[in-house]
Amino acid sequence: MAFTAGRDVLYRDFRGNGQLVLVAPQRVVNDDQRGVLTWRPIGTPWLFRRTADGRDRREIPFEQRHTVEWRLTPLTWSGVHVLHLFRPGRAHSVWWMFDPDFSLNRWYVNLEAPPARWDDGDVAGIDTFDHALDIVVPPDRRWRWKDEGEYLERAGHPDYWTVEQAAAIRAEGERVIEDIEAAAFPFDGTWCDFRPDESWPLPVLPREGWDRPRASGE
Known part of the structure; x- marks a missing residue:
């Protein structure tokens, strides 16, 4: 299953309990053995999980996050344009x-489950x-870990991952x-x-089909 350049696909993020927490339309730039390269410009409409009263997860202690009501909230992507590479079989993507x-501004390594593609005809996407845990990589490649606390506090929780x-x-x-320090692909320029x-308009968030069940496998 290869995506055609110029097509909009949905980047979707789930939790271990099957809850959909993020939906972002992105335009396919290229699809080859290196992965699916997509584009999310400033101004792109997207959906992200918020509490019923509008709070972000970082405003709520971890032990309380499973007792509040969540809903997907329409937002507009801002700050930076993102070129997003989903690497086949690899448990991370690179922004x-x-x-x-x-x-x-930087490369951003988002550690995540390997990408799972799906194509329903009118709507297609990549689920993860x-x-x-993430890695922030400035142009000089002096990398640093990000969100170590969140990664550690979730270890052993049934909705996330075991200690192993x-x-x-x-x-x-x-x-x-190792690739970052060696300036190897995709950190080689x-x-x-x-x-x-x-000529590209902003990626479009479809009215229907974005909430289909999570895909599995690459």
Whole structure:
């Protein structure tokens, strides 16, 4: 299953209990053996989990997050443009974050379940399960871990991962760090000069089909 360049697909994030927490339309730039490369510009409409009274998860202690009411809230992507690479069979994706003037602000390594593609005809997408732990990589490649606390507090919780799975998540990050320090792909300058097709409108969030069951497998 290959996605055609220029097509909109949905980036969707789930929790271990099957709850959908994020839906973001992104435009396919390329799809080859390196993965699916997609584009999410500033201004893209998306859905993200918020409490019924509008609070973000970071405003709520972890032990209380499973007792509050959540709903997907319409938002607008802001701050940076994102070129997003989903790597087949790899438990992470890589984001190129560009400032509004298209200078590279940073790479961002999102540790997550390997991507699972789906295509329902009118609507298609890529599903994953975020692993909380991330790596921030500025242009000089002096990387740092991000959200270690969230990653650790979820270890052993039934909606997230076991202690053994937590070790595998960090090991995936350590393998990526080897590539970062070696300036190997995708941290070798590839796509740092990317510019979107000027004729592209913003990616579109469909009215229907975005909430279909989670896909499994690559």
